[in-house]
Amino acid sequence: MSPRPAPPPRPVAAIRLTPRVGVVMALAAFLGLVAFFWPFVVAPGSLGSTYAPLLIFGVLLVLVLCVVLSEISEGGIDSKALAMLGVLSAVNAALRPLGAGTAGIETVFFVLVLAGRVYGPGFGFTLGCTSLFASALITGGVGPWMPYQMFGCAFVGMLAGFLPRARGRGEVVLLAVYGSLSGYLFGFLLNLSFWPFSLDPHSSLAYLPGLPFTEQWHRYVAFDLATSLGWDTGRAVTNFTALLLVGPAVLTTFRRAARRARFRAPARFEQGAGERDRLP
Numbered sequence: 001m002s003p004r005p006a007p008p009p010r011p012v013a014a015i016r017l018t019p020r021v022g023v024v025m026a027l028a029a030f031l032g033l034v035a036f037f038w039p040f041v042v043a044p045g046s047l048g049s050t051y052a053p054l055l056i057f058g059v060l061l062v063l064v065l066c067v068v069l070s071e072i073s074e075g076g077i078d079s080k081a082l083a084m085l086g087v088l089s090a091v092n093a094a095l096r097p098l099g100a101g102t103a104g105i106e107t108v109f110f111v112l113v114l115a116g117r118v119y120g121p122g123f124g125f126t127l128g129c130t131s132l133f134a135s136a137l138i139t140g141g142v143g144p145w146m147p148y149q150m151f152g153c154a155f156v157g158m159l160a161g162f163l164p165r166a167r168g169r170g171e172v173v174l175l176a177v178y179g180s181l182s183g184y185l186f187g188f189l190l191n192l193s194f195w196p197f198s199l200d201p202h203s204s205l206a207y208l209p210g211l212p213f214t215e216q217w218h219r220y221v222a223f224d225l226a227t228s229l230g231w232d233t234g235r236a237v238t239n240f241t242a243l244l245l246v247g248p249a250v251l252t253t254f255r256r257a258a259r260r261a262r263f264r265a266p267a268r269f270e271q272g273a274g275e276r277d278r279l280p
Helices: 019-036 047-074 079-099 109-119 121-139 146-160 168-191 213-261 273-278
Strands: none
Touching: 019 121, 019 146, 079 109, 079 121, 079 213, 109 121, 109 146, 109 168, 109 213, 121 146, 146 168, 168 213
C-alpha cells in the first residue's frame, strides 16, 4: 500500500493575523458591509444616506492605515512584505486599464485571488485597497464610487486567504471557481452604491423607503439580474479563464518569492571569527 501524500504545507502569511489585527479586520469588514447595505437601513435623500457611507468608508480607511502602521511598528509586517505589497499594487494598477471593464472584462481580480491565497487574508485585504487606490490615481477614476471599489476588492482578496487547503490541479480549479463567484459578488456589492438613485420610483425594481426587508431585497435582486448579469458574467468568465490559464505559473512564482523572502524569519546574529579570537 502506497503512503498517502502529505498535505500541502501551510504558507506563512505576509501579514500576521494577530488577535488585534483580526479584531480590526473583522470590524472593518462589518463596517464595510454596513456601508454597502445602507439602502436597507437609511432612506435615500436623508442626511444619513448622504454622509453616512462616506463617513463609514473614511473610518475604514483609517482602520486599514492603523493596522498597517501598528504591524510595521511591532514587526507584523516586515520590509519584504511591504515591498511585495507595493509591487503587486503597481502590477494591479497597470493591469486594470487593459480590461477597463469593457463587457465586464476585468484584469485585476486574478492577482488579488492568487495573492490572497499565497500571502494570507490580511495581505489580500490590504492589497485590494491599495491596488484600487493606485489604479484610481493613475487612470483618473477618483470619485464617490472609489471607496466601494476598494473595499469590494478587499473582500475578494481577503476571502481568498480563507479558502480550504488544496494542492495541484484541484487547487487551481478551486481558485478558478472562487474567482468566478467573486466576479458576481463584486458586481452585486457595487450595484448597491447607486441602486437607490438610478431608477424612477414608480419602477417595480426601484428602491422604496419603508418597504419590508424581504420585498426590498427581491427588488434589488431583480434589479441586479436585469441590469448587470451580463456584465458580471463577463467578469466571472475572465476570472475563471485567467486563473485556469495563468494561475499555476503565478502561484508557483508567488510561492517561490514567499520562500525566498521568508516573511518574519527570526534574525540570527553570528559572531565573526575576529571577535571570537579577541574573547578571553
